[in-house]
Amino acid sequence: MDIVVFLKMVPDVVEELVIGEDGKSLDTQWLRMKLNDPDEHALEEAVILKEKYGGTVTVVAMEAPEVEEVLFTALAKGADRAVRLPGDWTGIQAPAIAKLFASFFSSANLQFSSETLILIGSQAIDDLEGEVAPYLAEILGAPYVGVVTGIRLDEEKKKTIVMKEFAGGLRGEFELPLPAVLGIQAAEKPPRYVPVAKVRSIMKSARIETVDVSPPEIVSGLSVERLFIPEATGKAEMLEGPPETITAKIVELLTERGLIRR
Template identity: 35%
Template structure:
């Protein structure tokens, strides 16, 4: 089985976001990037399938810091690593990523494409359905367990209220992984150093095969709320101060 797994680099959630000059995107120049957590689980699921049945795993990284993540993927067991190149500091949409992944899946005769169920830049989980649509392959998202038996997959999908659904589908297929069957493994420094010798392939983005039906007109950062006040002192002092605050807002009388 040939498995293609997508690794998206996303802005570090702890970083401070600033709008770009066009007011329609985030300024990415000074942001730190990290591997999307759901894609990390997709990689682990791919390695588990390889260990269980001898699959070949190709990891494709998208975004800033791709080389570092691909080194980690090779250390964890990926057989081939590829960086999807893009314009510096530019965000690649799920549609564009899907077009590139679909083209690579065809070129490499992939049997299975894995990606995270969503990311902070794809909160509606569009990547896996897009890839499935472009390839005309069956697709299931929200998986937490994948078992391969030859060309047949048994996939467990997590739903609300603790409900789990198991599907059986034939490859080739596209799966959006929510959690891997096991937690992503730790990689030692020695394995990372050894993996640094792994050659990294390069691929140019493909144009999207989808017609654009909507576009971002403007982007807004969250509105900052007012600061709080700590009411210290004894109970009588706190009560008097609280009444004063409420009175100033017209909600109480002194």
């Protein structure tokens, strides 16, 4: 089984996001990039599957700030190959990303075959379309399930049985043949931690491959008129002061509403 995980760097939303002068994009000068959260879970699930069923894990990411570190970390976690797709991919949208990822197979001595299982984070927060996996499934003509939180293989390793979340804790089980594209919401275990020392040592012994892919031409037709920061509606009344003042106020609020009983 060839497990391929496509990783994507997105702006870290813990940082303040600044809108650029054009009013239609983010000011990249202030962005700190991190691995898309669900992609981190996709990587974890891939390594878990490799440990259970064997096979190889290849991680692929578009060029972006901090991406080398993310790829080396993936190798330290158990990926076998790490590939960077060089280019300036600023502003690239999900349909074009999917096309780019699909073209990876024809240019990277890695066949898209009945052995291929593709894992991608179920959603990304940084573009209007927000989902790469279903587009990629369309282009490759492969079956797809999204919001996946668990994967197993049948005995012959020809089919995957996946668990998908609905709502309210209800989940569903689906079966689909390989090759398949799965949108991962969460790995069955939290993403593993690797010590920095191990990443550093991998940096010395392993290398990141580069594969050249040509930028796809896709015009979405959407015209972005403006980006803006939402105004908070019904903004909270802020309680300020030293901890004792704040907690006294909280206790008062709760007592008024009968939420603390003596």
